[in-house]
Amino acid sequence: MPDSLSNTAENLTLDWVLGVGTPTRPTTPLKVALVTANGTDTAAGTEVTGGSYARQNLAVAAAVGGATANSADLVFTGMPAATVVGVEIWDSAGTPVRLWYGPLTASRTVSAGDELVLSAGQLTLSLA
Numbered sequence: 293m294p295d296s297l298s299n300t301a302e303n304l305t306l307d308w309v310l311g312v313g314t315p316t317r318p319t320t321p322l323k324v325a326l327v328t329a330n331g332t333d334t335a336a337g338t339e340v341t342g343g344s345y346a347r348q349n350l351a352v353a354a355a356v357g358g359a360t361a362n363s364a365d366l367v368f369t370g371m372p373a374a375t376v377v378g379v380e381i382w383d384s385a386g387t388p389v390r391l392w393y394g395p396l397t398a399s400r401t402v403s404a405g406d407e408l409v410l411s412a413g414q415l416t417l418s419l420a
Contacts, residue, residue, distance in 0.1 A: 296394040297419075299333045305419075318383035318391060323347035324366050324415070326408065330378040331393045337378055343404060344370025350381060352417070359418035366410040371402045379415065392417065 297305065307313035325347045327337030351364045377399045381392035402408050 298390050301391040319385040321349040323382045323384055324350050325380045326376045327378045328374055330395050336390050340374050342372030361413045362415040365412050368408045371406045371408055373404045375399050375401045
């Protein structure tokens with residue numbers, strides 16, 4: 293998901309790099325959400341609901357060359373019937389903040405009760 297930071301995350305990143313303002317580090321663990329309609333810089337997508345769907349914790353390695361990826365499988369169990377078109381990354385604050393968003397390379401259609409897996413290394417994050 294290159295260059296798909298939300299406006300909020302872009303502002304936090306710029307403030308931190310430039311040493312201005314008082315950027316607050318996102319509350320961890322970061323969570324990966326699945327969406328049936330992609331969002332934009334300013335608006336969240338339509339998150340999957342129903343079944344046993346729940347956001348999953350994101351684990352990543354240190355960035356190399358301006359990029360990193362999920363270091364563990366993201367396993368969403370008990371999915372509702374849905375066509376998943378993208379993902380979003382949120383922090384886990386009391387009022388979660390959306391940080392990143394982006395489409396999947398190819399949408400995935402799941403039936404009720406299915407499992408959707410994003411294998412380690414499939415979710416790439418970069419600033420390039």
